[in-house]
Amino acid sequence: MVVCFLIHTVCPVSALSAGETRILYARVFGPETGDGCDFTPEQRRLMQKEKLHVVARQVRSAVALSREASGGLCVEAVLGEEAAALGEADSGVFSLGNAELFPDRSVVLWLGVQSLAFSLVCRPHENLLLAEGTLRNIARHCLEELRLLGPGAEVLLKSDRVDALLHRLLPHGQLLFFNHRFVLALDKDIANYVSK
């Protein structure tokens, strides 16, 4: 089960301090486990937003460290070069340990494509091979449907596309075992949705 999916920046943002990240899309797959019922819905929402920021910041550092260590030069891909951008992407994984963010020992899987990162927070002992494949697939669609390699702001104004594609690829956070034919069928379905 996936607990949440995020799209956020990993490049410096002028309005924020160094190390901070801007979350462009966040989807939490409820319900959350035993949080204690002492909080109002308002407080719970705030706490959830804070938790997501903590995760996003940790991914930002992980991406920076990974890129520094591998020392590879980053070639900026443009619209139309989505496959290349995905091929060059760095990926990694870390555990949230006992931090009281999500269920104990949740695992964060991330994929860094140029100045953005796609992150999945999974429950412990999840099938990470499957999660990795799913994350790449979702990222591919996001890059294409939201034209992320271009300068536009579709990620903010067409976020319903991400909702729709998560509904098909990761319904309620359930990871699915798609072979390439299931993938093609869903690609068509998603293309249908986007064209409307």
Place this chain on the structure above:
Amino acid sequence: MYAAATESLIKQAREIKEEELQRFCGRIFKLLHTKDVSGDTVDSLQRLNLIVSATKYARELPSDLVMKLQTLLRSSSCPEQLQVLSSSIIRESFPPSVHSLCSDLSHDSRTSSHVASVVLAQVSHILESRLSDGQISRHALPILSKMSTVYPEILTDDQVNLVSRKLVDWLRYASMQQGASMSSGGFFSGPRTRQPAPLTEVDGVVTGDFFTVLCLGQSYTEDQWMNMYTFSMIKSWLLHVPSYAQPCNDDRSEVDSSVMSMVSATSSSSRLLPPKERLREKAFEYCQRLIEQSDRKALKKTDTELQKACIVESVSIMDIICGEDPSYVYRAFPCIKALYGRLNGDLAYARALLPIAQFYLNHSEIAAVDSEAVFCQLFSHCPAEQFNEPMLAFEFVQFCLLNASVLQDRVANYRQSFPNILKFLAWNSSGLIAEFVELLPSLIASDTAIELLHTILDLPCLAAALDLQQRSACYQASDRTAWDQQGAKVAACLDAFRQPSYRGLFLYILRPEAGTGDTIDRLKMLHEILADMAESPRVVRCAQVVPVLLHVYFNTVTQKADEKMMNQLLLVLLERSSLVFSTHLQALCKLHPPLIVDQSREILEFASSPANIYSKEDFYTHVVWVIGEYLSVSYDPRCTVELITSFFESLEAVLFEITQVRQSASPPSFSPRLITVLMTTLAKLATRSQDLIPRVSLCLSKMRTFARSAPVMTCYSEEDTEEIITRAHELINLLKLPNVAQFVLAPSAGGDGPRWHRDTNASLPQGMRAVSGLLHRHSSSLPT
């Protein structure tokens, strides 16, 4: 990618004023009541969605708009895009949305749980009925899976049995033919001539057995989709549900369980099994089939990756089933063993070895199967070959963490393989340090503990060596351009890596197993060769985690170490003192004071050398303090007058040398604290062998001159020089009353470190001041 335009949009969304938002909502409300859904409506909803999600604090939307959005959500004729947007807006806005199902969402968990069970009852009702529109059940299954994971106690036994029966149908009895495809056939073939094409395996061969996720078809029927959904959630279901299901008061379930006890879990009589057990049986068969199907060479990369994921999932599911019903173990092992035989040595399938190793760990004892080969492959080869694969590294370390106590006890080469396992950490220090802090204690064994300490201290060297090994593998020596492109420093190190004369050094540092010796003689040489890599990011990051590991190491070791080991540890500390925290030295000596006498030769040698002051001042200061504290007959009867005298003479010589007042003397490069600690230690030693008192008094009397000399005055602050003078004065006075001095200068009860000499809370200065005051009143002589 991320542009200023995006940033300003977010700013706008956050800063929109309340009245403006209300007006915007009013406009949307009107738009939603018009007949046609225009692009304008969709755009406006998208903007509203952005506004409600952009802030941390929830925005309140007018209730009529919220009601309208809920209506849209429930209406099946509404275009999906509007439903998606409505759902998202409702989720994000305040007050929290109230579904028609739960009209009064209270904070009471019991109430919420009942509400959830209402939802679940609806879901299982949906599953029960025959459906022409399979869409609903396709989407209901993930919801059911999620609810049963989060609230497993919610389902009754009846419901579990019902669902289990449906799951068996989908899992095992899905259609064997392709779905009807809208566009198949082409222009010339009519509906009657179109034969449903057979399904194929991933390698193109026509499939002969039941449908699984690894079967390919042009399009899929509804139950084939359900097959895929079912397999995707079956592990979670088997793990969480059956054990939690509430027993119902139905006679039927009792009959079922008595049947169970009469029938064993074999496939021929599976029809007689109760639903839960039957599901287990079918899931087992499904997994076996998937493992067989994974042997085929897939034509598409997506399918190859899926095969790997299927192997991991299948082995895990079989592991769970065998855990619930050990009779499955005998059926599972031949399959798992064959799988291991196939995957062993294939680097692309290394991640699949971990669930297999887990299976062996859990069940090999029951089956009396030898698991040594599996763990040998896992610990002796895997890390050395794939330390740079981040996912594998993570999963490997998680596996070790999860099974640490069992591995320690039952798998001989686990602890022996720490040089290999630490390679994961050396390569990705920041990513894995949290895990290793927990894992390290399990790697400490009494026979290899010293070697482990050296390995931890050499971790940055290991990181550098691994880096060179990778680069060397990538670039041919003849390809000078690629070689030189990496920078002169790295190129020089690469050259060294390739040299036959250094082969032994690198082979040692890159060894897979412990036991070939604590450390190598020519470690210094290795450090020199790798010095140029010291600034590479990986090495720097590695160096940063070493102190953390050392803390964990010492905390663990000091709890279990015997006398012999403590002696060895002290030697290592002295040898590698530049890298080690002084607190470890203190902790060690406090735990076992006789160490000082045991290792007096080495400690004396270390303390006698002023060079150690300049390179490792903090550590040196602690060594001096430890001597003053623990070199005493009260701690170790072997502490002779000769021994005390020899330590005294060495420290006296050092103090003399560093406080020489000459015309050409340069300002002291050490801190004033070193002076005070030296003075105090000398005084302490003198109280234990009182012939030395005149000598120390003479030494101390020279401190005033030293402190007032020009180079020192420019270097130390007024307070520091005053403190040195005052302390020297107090010590001299104290030593006039040797018996009192012995008491005051005895080891402090708290065993504190060499406190900052101005710390007025420390008992020693206080004690001394009290005595000093006393003396002052009774004595008229003061040193000049």
